[in-house]
Amino acid sequence: MAYSLGIDASTQSISAIVLNLDDNEILCECSVNFGENLPKYNAPNGFINGNATGEIFADPLMWLDALDILFEKLQLICDLNKITSISGAGQQHGSVYLNDKWIKTCENLDPKSSLSEQIAPCLSRKYSPIWMDKSTTQECQEITHSLGGNREICRKSGSVAIERFSGPQIRRFYKNHLEDYPQTKRIHLVSSFICSIIAGKDSAIDTGDGAGMNLMNIDSNTWDVDLLKATAPGLLDRLPNISQGNTIIGCVSGYFVRKFNLNSEAEVVIFTGDNPSSLVGMASSSPGKKVISLGTSDTFFAAMPETLSDPNGFGHVFGNPSGGSMSLQCFLNGSLAREKVRKKYKFSWEEFNQAIKDTSPGSNGNYMLPFFSPEISPLYDGQNPILEGTKSFENWSNPKLAIRACLEGQFLNMKIHTKWMKSNTSTIYVTGGASQNNTILQIISDIFQSDIKKSEVTGSVALGAAMRAAQHCMKIDLSILENNFCRFSNDVINPNVDNENIYLEAESNIKTLLLTI
Ligand code: ADP
Ligand code: XUL
Numbered sequence: 244m245a246y247s248l249g250i251d252a253s254t255q256s257i258s259a260i261v262l263n264l265d266d267n268e269i270l271c272e273c274s275v276n277f278g279e280n281l282p283k284y285n286a287p288n289g290f291i292n293g294n295a296t297g298e299i300f301a302d303p304l305m306w307l308d309a310l311d312i313l314f315e316k317l318q319l320i321c322d323l324n325k326i327t328s329i330s331g332a333g334q335q336h337g338s339v340y341l342n343d344k345w346i347k348t349c350e351n352l353d354p355k356s357s358l359s360e361q362i363a364p365c366l367s368r369k370y371s372p373i374w375m376d377k378s379t380t381q382e383c384q385e386i387t388h389s390l391g392g393n394r395e396i397c398r399k400s401g402s403v404a405i406e407r408f409s410g411p412q413i414r415r416f417y418k419n420h421l422e423d424y425p426q427t428k429r430i431h432l433v434s435s436f437i438c439s440i441i442a443g444k445d446s447a448i449d450t451g452d453g454a455g456m457n458l459m460n461i462d463s464n465t466w467d468v469d470l471l472k473a474t475a476p477g478l479l480d481r482l483p484n485i486s487q488g489n490t491i492i493g494c495v496s497g498y499f500v501r502k503f504n505l506n507s508e509a510e511v512v513i514f515t516g517d518n519p520s521s522l523v524g525m526a527s528s529s530p531g532k533k534v535i536s537l538g539t540s541d542t543f544f545a546a547m548p549e550t551l552s553d554p555n556g557f558g559h560v561f562g563n564p565s566g567g568s569m570s571l572q573c574f575l576n577g578s579l580a581r582e583k584v585r586k587k588y589k590f591s592w593e594e595f596n597q598a599i600k601d602t603s604p605g606s607n608g609n610y611m612l613p614f615f616s617p618e619i620s621p622l623y624d625g626q627n628p629i630l631e632g633t634k635s636f637e638n639w640s641n642p643k644l645a646i647r648a649c650l651e652g653q654f655l656n657m658k659i660h661t662k663w664m665k666s667n668t669s670t671i672y673v674t675g676g677a678s679q680n681n682t683i684l685q686i687i688s689d690i691f692q693s694d695i696k697k698s699e700v701t702g703s704v705a706l707g708a709a710m711r712a713a714q715h716c717m718k719i720d721l722s723i724l725e726n727n728f729c730r731f732s733n734d735v736i737n738p739n740v741d742n743e744n745i746y747l748e749a750e751s752n753i754k755t756l757l758l759t760i
Contacts, residue, residue, distance in 0.1 A: 245717060246270060246321070248509075249524075249709025250313075250331030251702060252437045253517055254301075254373065254539040255289040257309040260705040261321050264713055267727040271320045272702055275309040284308075288539070288579070290373055297377035297406070297617065300370035303339050303436065307358035310440065314503040323505045328716035329441060329495060330512040330708045332520030333433030335455045335561075338409045340368035340416065341429040346445050352498035358440060367427040368420070372412045374540070375575060377617045377624075379411035382418070386411060386457065389473035397552055400470060401454050401461040401560030401568070405619065410457035410474045417475035430481050432456070434514035442511040443496025447486035450562030451519030451569075459485060461550070461560055461568065488515050488564040489715045510716040517704045518542055518571055519564045524707030525672050525698060526729035528565035528721060533666045535687065536703070537677035541577035541653065543661045544569055553663045557620045564711060565721060570664045574620050574657060578677050580613045580628075584649045588642040596682040598643035599650070604689060605745040609636040610752050611648040612656065612760065620660045623760050628652075631756055650683060654690045655746070655753040670694045672731065674703040681736065688738045690746050695736040698729070 247262045258274035278287035284305040285291060291300050317323060345365040352361055372378075383404035390396045393403045404411055409432060417424045431439065431448070432455075438446040453459040458474060460467035464485060471478045490513045499505040518536065522544060525534045530548040535541065547568050552560055563569040585595045609632025614623045628649075630637045636644050671693045677683055678697055688695045700706045710724045 244325045246326045247328045247709045247713040247717070248326045249705040249707065249712060250329070250437065250441070251517060251520070251705035251708060252306055252331065252333040252433055253704065254334045257306060257313050258702050258705050259313055259317055260700070260702055260709050261317070261326065262709045262713065262728060264717060264719065269700065269728065271317070272705070273313060273316050273320065275312045275316065277305055277309060280312060281305050281308055290375060291370070293370070293378070295378055299373055299375040301337065301373050302369070303366065303371050304359040304363055306433070306437065307362055307440065310437065311358055314499060318503050323503055326506060326509045328510055328512065328712035330712035331434065331437060331441065331514040332517045332704050332708050333437055333452070333514060335374055335452055335516035335518060336407045336409055337371050337373040337433040338412055339371050339431045339433065339436040340427045341365050341431065342367040342426050343428045345429050349439050349445060350443055352440070352443055352496055354498050354502035367423050368416060371433070374407045376412065377406045379406045379415045382411040382414040386414060386470070386473045390469060393556055396457065396470070397556065399460050399467050400457045401552065402457060403556040404457050407619070408455055408457040410470060413478065414474045424475065427481055429483065431483065434516055435483055438492065438511065438514035441495060441499065442492045443498060444493055445483060446492055447484040447490060447513055448482070449488040449490070449513050449515045449564070450485060451488055451564050452514070452516035453485045454561040455516055455559065458482070461562070464562070486513055488513065488562070488711065491715060512712050512715045514708070515564050515711070516561065518544055519561055519569060520707035520711070521674060521703045522546060522569055522707065523564055523710050524700070524703035524705070524729065525674055526725040527672060528563065531668060532670070532672055533664070533668055534672045534674065537577060537673065537675035537683070539578055541574040541657065542571055543657055544571040545664055545666050551663065551665065555621070555663070557622070557660060558663060572620055572657070572661050572664070574653070575618050576614050576616060576653070580615050580649065580653065581677065583615045584613065584646055587639070590642070590646070592680065595646055596680065598646040599682045599686070602643050602647040604742045605749050606632070606644050606648040606651055608632060609644055609648050610749065610756055611645070611652040612753070612756055613649040613652050620656070621757060621760065629756060629760065650686050651690070651749060652753060654687050655750050656757070658690055658750060659754060659757070670696055672696050672698065674698040674701065676701065684736050688736045689742040692738045692740070692743050694738070696731040699732050700730065
């Protein structure tokens with residue numbers, strides 16, 4: 244029996260999927276939610292606000308405690324000794340800062356003590372800035388200036404300098420913590436940090452996640468000297484190597500063998516970012532399919548036949564774990580905005596859905612840009628949604644219309660900001676926590692006038708990781724893994740053609756509203 248394990252270290256939780264490669268079935272799934280399972284970290288959604296405006300951090304020790312709990316739980320439902328291949332993925336852009344104790348500690352993890360206890364003395368920065376952080380506008384400007392403008396940095400790194408990307412974050416740390424930067428000997432991404440722990444060995448960063456740093460040259464897949472120089476001194480020595488996503492780093496750390504009965508011969512493939520991993524788990528590694536992931540953030544992505552970049556500078560080019568590149572547009576105010584509106588009226592998800600059923604497409608001419616916190620697609624620095632319509636709508640006293648207008652505003656904005664990808668396929672594949680909500684999916688279908696196919700596995704990130712592990716360690720063809728494990732529900736959601744014109748008119752009104760920000 245050969246099992247493959249995929250791990251997803253995401254914003255709100257850490258999850259795992261185990262595939263039985265002999266029976267072609269998903270053997271088990273398991274998740275540890277940071278807010279619910281580790282309340283002592285005071286991070287109900289997996290992150291905490293910093294003191295300065297725009298700062299958003301997560302505690303790497305919380306991720307490690309969650310990893311220990313994840314394996315405790317997995318051990319109860321699965322024979323971990325049968326796992327022969329492991330890989331994983333992490334929320335993108337987050338960076339972890341480690342001192343000179345790191346490598347030795349990581350290589351000698353002791354099962355008698357917890358991961359967090361052992362790694363705590365290795366942190367040269369207590370908290371990790373994550374992808375929601377917006378505090379580096381100044382650093383983005385400095386890096387852009389050094390490179391000679393947006394066009395050049397986008398040509399080299401696949402994106403203009405972006406606040407949440409690791410390069411600008413590292414620069415801010417270097418500038419503001421002059422005493423801690425010299426103590427920092429290694430800077431990892433969330434993906435390569437968790438991979439190092441799993442393998443008991445300092446891991447490389449893969450090209451998929453590495454492209455989300457404003458530090459990697461997307462043509463050569465190496466650290467770019469000009470980008471490094473513009474970011475912080477001595478950075479090359481502090482970064483791990485970059486490797487292709489098919490790299491096997493070695494076998495699983497003895498920590499997991501002795502503590503949770505993993506097989507000492509289980510091999511580990513280097514981790515990637517959550518979005519590149521989801522591309523694999525959604526059977527979309529080859530160009531021709533587009534995917535919407537409705538997680539903490541909403542993302543829209545696709546494998547690319549040719550490297551295109553967003554002329555507006557809001558989109559990104561990342562490495563495709565199967566070779567070539569993928570395009571991605573991220574909408575920060577994803578599930579968190581939907582949650583805000585829902586909680587504003589103390590509605591359950593059922594009441595939220597009923598509100599949609601009780602109102603009409605187009606929200607009777609009321610429009611909303613539901614940006615409750617700063618947005619990146621498009622750039623918006625405010626904290627308040629923009630509403631235009633009747634007085635009662637604008638002062639939030641019509642809960643049902645507010646809910647519909649929030650959803651319509653989100654997905655019309657998504658349609659407007661993903662046109663640059665020029666993907667004309669008629670089906671959209673959806674995944675992520677909110678994809679279980681068919682009412683939301685119907686609105687997406689009507690706005691894009693596309694069929695929607697829902698992944699039956701909500702954990703497409705962990706699934707993609709387990710598939711990559713099996714592909715590279717067990718040498719199983721990706722198309723076979725896709726056939727065996729990527730399942731989409733039979734009930735395809737079809738667009739209501741009667742709503743097409745209503746949403747075309749709404750799109751033009753949302754475009755006008757976007758001009759006001
Ligand atoms: P991440 O991987 O970014 O941690 P998930 O993909 O697990 O996030 O998605 C979590 C989100 O899913 C939650 O923030 C929640 O708002 C959303 N969600 C869960 N259930 C529903 C539902 N029935 N309807 C809409 N959204 C939902
Ligand atoms: C992508 C992005 C988010 C994170 C967290 O650029 O910032 O999707 O990867 O999921």
